[in-house]
Amino acid sequence: MRLVIPIVQTGTPTLRTRAREVPVEEIVTPAMQQLVAQMIETMREAPGVGLAAPQIDVPLRVIVLEERQDALKNLTEDEAKARGRMAFDTRVFFNPVLTPIGDQKALFFEGCLSVSGFVALVERHLEVEVSGHDQNAEPVTWRVKGWPARILQHECDHIDGTLYIDRMKTRSFATTEHAQAHFAGKSIADVCSSLGI
Numbered sequence: 001m002r003l004v005i006p007i008v009q010t011g012t013p014t015l016r017t018r019a020r021e022v023p024v025e026e027i028v029t030p031a032m033q034q035l036v037a038q039m040i041e042t043m044r045e046a047p048g049v050g051l052a053a054p055q056i057d058v059p060l061r062v063i064v065l066e067e068r069q070d071a072l073k074n075l076t077e078d079e080a081k082a083r084g085r086m087a088f089d090t091r092v093f094f095n096p097v098l099t100p101i102g103d104q105k106a107l108f109f110e111g112c113l114s115v116s117g118f119v120a121l122v123e124r125h126l127e128v129e130v131s132g133h134d135q136n137a138e139p140v141t142w143r144v145k146g147w148p149a150r151i152l153q154h155e156c157d158h159i160d161g162t163l164y165i166d167r168m169k170t171r172s173f174a175t176t177e178h179a180q181a182h183f184a185g186k187s188i189a190d191v192c193s194s195l196g197i
């Protein structure tokens with residue numbers, strides 16, 4: 001079985017379509033279990049911290065996310081904290097429903113495996129709660145702040161046909177290389193003022 005699936009790029013119609021719900025009784029079928037395995041392997045291979053089924057051209061409401069501790073090794077503790085980044089185990093949600101908690105927002109750079117080679121500043125809710133079913137068809141709710149909350153909002157957007165470029169601060173849109181060269185090590189406030197945001 002092929003586990004790593006090509007990730008489709010922006011312009012693919014599936015990325016702009018509302019994905020379909022998966023009936024709960026279908027979650028434990030071999031087809032759905034295979035989909036989850038493919039999504040996790042594809043995310044790891046990319047590498048990425050989240051993936052939605054439409055990104056492998058499957059129009060279903062399924063998302064996976066994880067942040068491995070070893071991916072954070074290149075960040076200092078302060079950098080990780082400033083970005084709200086933290087390691088967390090692999091999570092799988094079928095039919096996730098996202099609810100923002102409170103009014104606090106966070107502005108940070110975001111990229112997407114389906115808009116390859118670019119990043120931009122995106123404002124997200126600082127804290128969210130997501131409910132759905134896991135890969136065993138058990139109901140799950142996860143309330144979380146910071147980095148995982150950003151990933152959840154990004155992935156839940158995907159299943160509604162929304163990309164981060166719909167929400168980005170357009171003046172901050174940059175190639176990954178330029179972002180690294182010109183924004184790395186600067187505070188978000190400094191980046192915003194240098195860009196006239």
Ligand code: ZN
Pocket residue numbers: 111112113114154158
């Ligand atoms: Zn994405």
